[in-house]
Amino acid sequence: MTALLVASVGAATVLSLAALGGLIAERAGVLSIGLEGYMLVGAFAGVWGSHLGGASLGLLLAVTAATVFAAFHAVLSVTMRLNQIVAGVMMNLLALGTTSFANQAIFGPGGASPVPGFHPLSIPGLSTIPLLGKALFRQNLFTYLAIAAVVTIAVFLGHSRAGLALKAVGEHPLAAETRGISVLRVRYAAVLFSGAMCGLAGAALSIGTVDVFVENMTQGRGFLAVAAVIAAAWRPLWVVAACLMFGIADAAQVWAQVFAIHIPHQILGMAPYLVTLLALVLLQRRPAMPAALGRPFAREAV
Amino acid sequence: MSMVGSSWVSLKVLAQSRPFTTVLAAALSLLMMGALTAAVGVSPIDAYQEMWSADLGSSLALATTLTTALPLILVALGFVVAYHAGIFNIGLEGQLYTGALTALLVGSHMHVPALVHVPISLLAGAAAGATWAALPALLKLLGNVNEIVSSLMLNFVAILLIGWLVGGPLKDSAAASPQSVPVSHSAQLPTVFGMPSGLIVTLLAAGLIAWLLARTKLGFEMRTAGASAVVAKRVGIDTHKVVLLSFLMSGGLAGLAGAVELTGNQLVLTENFSSSWGFTGVAVALIGGLSPWGSIFAGLFFAGLTRAGDVMQFTLSVPVSFALIVEAVAVLLVLSSVYLRSGALALRWPRQRKRASKSKSGLEVHPT
Numbered sequence: 085m086t087a088l089l090v091a092s093v094g095a096a097t098v099l100s101l102a103a104l105g106g107l108i109a110e111r112a113g114v115l116s117i118g119l120e121g122y123m124l125v126g127a128f129a130g131v132w133g134s135h136l137g138g139a140s141l142g143l144l145l146a147v148t149a150a151t152v153f154a155a156f157h158a159v160l161s162v163t164m165r166l167n168q169i170v171a172g173v174m175m176n177l178l179a180l181g182t183t184s185f186a187n188q189a190i191f192g193p194g195g196a197s198p199v200p201g202f203h204p205l206s207i208p209g210l211s212t213i214p215l216l217g218k219a220l221f222r223q224n225l226f227t228y229l230a231i232a233a234v235v236t237i238a239v240f241l242g243h244s245r246a247g248l249a250l251k252a253v254g255e256h257p258l259a260a261e262t263r264g265i266s267v268l269r270v271r272y273a274a275v276l277f278s279g280a281m282c283g284l285a286g287a288a289l290s291i292g293t294v295d296v297f298v299e300n301m302t303q304g305r306g307f308l309a310v311a312a313v314i315a316a317a318w319r320p321l322w323v324v325a326a327c328l329m330f331g332i333a334d335a336a337q338v339w340a341q342v343f344a345i346h347i348p349h350q351i352l353g354m355a356p357y358l359v360t361l362l363a364l365v366l367l368q369r370r371p372a373m374p375a376a377l378g379r380p381f382a383r384e385a386v
Numbered sequence: 387m388s389m390v391g392s393s394w395v396s397l398k399v400l401a402q403s404r405p406f407t408t409v410l411a412a413a414l415s416l417l418m419m420g421a422l423t424a425a426v427g428v429s430p431i432d433a434y435q436e437m438w439s440a441d442l443g444s445s446l447a448l449a450t451t452l453t454t455a456l457p458l459i460l461v462a463l464g465f466v467v468a469y470h471a472g473i474f475n476i477g478l479e480g481q482l483y484t485g486a487l488t489a490l491l492v493g494s495h496m497h498v499p500a501l502v503h504v505p506i507s508l509l510a511g512a513a514a515g516a517t518w519a520a521l522p523a524l525l526k527l528l529g530n531v532n533e534i535v536s537s538l539m540l541n542f543v544a545i546l547l548i549g550w551l552v553g554g555p556l557k558d559s560a561a562a563s564p565q566s567v568p569v570s571h572s573a574q575l576p577t578v579f580g581m582p583s584g585l586i587v588t589l590l591a592a593g594l595i596a597w598l599l600a601r602t603k604l605g606f607e608m609r610t611a612g613a614s615a616v617v618a619k620r621v622g623i624d625t626h627k628v629v630l631l632s633f634l635m636s637g638g639l640a641g642l643a644g645a646v647e648l649t650g651n652q653l654v655l656t657e658n659f660s661s662s663w664g665f666t667g668v669a670v671a672l673i674g675g676l677s678p679w680g681s682i683f684a685g686l687f688f689a690g691l692t693r694a695g696d697v698m699q700f701t702l703s704v705p706v707s708f709a710l711i712v713e714a715v716a717v718l719l720v721l722s723s724v725y726l727r728s729g730a731l732a733l734r735w736p737r738q739r740k741r742a743s744k745s746k747s748g749l750e751v752h753p754t
Contacts, residue, residue, distance in 0.1 A: 164725040169474050169534060173665050174714045181710025188705035189426045304542055314535055350550035357539040364531045
């Protein structure tokens, strides 16, 4: 049981970091279909940095590279007002191509051998609590960062002026702009933030879990993070709850060991997507989606 | 609800300048290919020579390039047909997988002569793709669920379903890694003069879509709904019918792509059956200027790049993934060029700029 919880929290960490970043971008009105690509860039840069100068450099490089990558995406979808779906899909293809290319060009066809990574840190006292202690307080750095991030983001969105400005930009950019909020600046900041969070998520996946990079190692987790944001109706605490649930499905291999029943992991893997579809159907009565999501904004038109 | 926004307009500009866009993209792609091969220390001249011989050097090379192009073109056609009706189908990947699965089931379980077996397998694949695409359409029409999100989610459901089937109920017990039993010989697409006969199917599909969009009442209704759902409703077009039919055709083409690839090339189904064609096909459609014929040329071109990548991986140790980079960057550059040409840089002509920006302001009526 503990093994299941530990594995689920580990999987949920990766998803939560990415989903919280996506949440901020979407609340500012920018579709986050590119999360998958940002994460992949982060995962590769993490391994590369760690290979060059240890795990800390890996973390730094992961966040930097994913943020820069997100900045490109912001130029396309915020400044150039390209179709955000198309831009997101292309950024994902670009990330897949670039990381696979760089991986082979730098490390040769076999990829890098394991690099230094982050290992679980026990929090004294708390980690000895039965069941939950090990799952929550004997994880690596990334889990603690994710917990800190969700608290910060919940407070930011719910109780700060800047959070209000961000939501205004996502709901009614024209109104926000007339109140003196720069829609462009807020959207840039939001997309860059989502890039940084996905950099962390990618690093959590590569140097926080297996210490190697594998081509396309995100395997749709970025889309799963988008799904979590939608299933949670764009609310931070619910996002993390959704990620935890998705994490349990992701830890499917452990299920079989714990409960001695064999559910094919693909069947469990479908659950998050089906839950998201169900949530979309059920949430129709209460529109939760930011009203201006996916709509480019042109300042000159004000 | 519109998640599509006013960038619709910029894609329209793209559709109006087809030959220019496609030629520009092809030229840029070749330049980028040279730059990327140079980056890993390989002479671009060698790379171009290798590409030539890999793609067109022999009739076998040509046949392989054509085979590689078919799923790309068919998926691109699927994107194009829905696009003109104002619908973004990004569930093409899942529809392709369900098409391949159904073509496999029909192609391996029925016992009929090839003359019947081949077309029936292909049709079954197309029908399955259409059925999978009907789900987001119905969710949109009945439950007001955003079709972009739902079709994206259904991709993963389909891929996971196939992953389970080829490792479980449909697994070929003789194979080491999870893969399905092969399609029967009678269901395999034959070659005609050494060339894949799937090409005929693909050309027919492109012709049919071009004709549908340009010449038929339904095509007119689709394009009207794509331009403005409000106008379409006002002139009495049944927009629900348009949404449903567009999704069915789009998914049908993606399903056909899966069926053609399965019966004409891979013959067995695996978890990694598709090389992200559901997404690279979108790139092909955009490079092809969102037209059916443009999709054919863009599909052939990118198939040429992909084949060159496959070969150069071995002969010159150039990572095969360069083709993906080239594809994505080409699309992004072309789309950016649309932005640059659409008045955003025309600061010296304020009046023109004003008009251009107004049409992109997000204030006008949107499709979907």
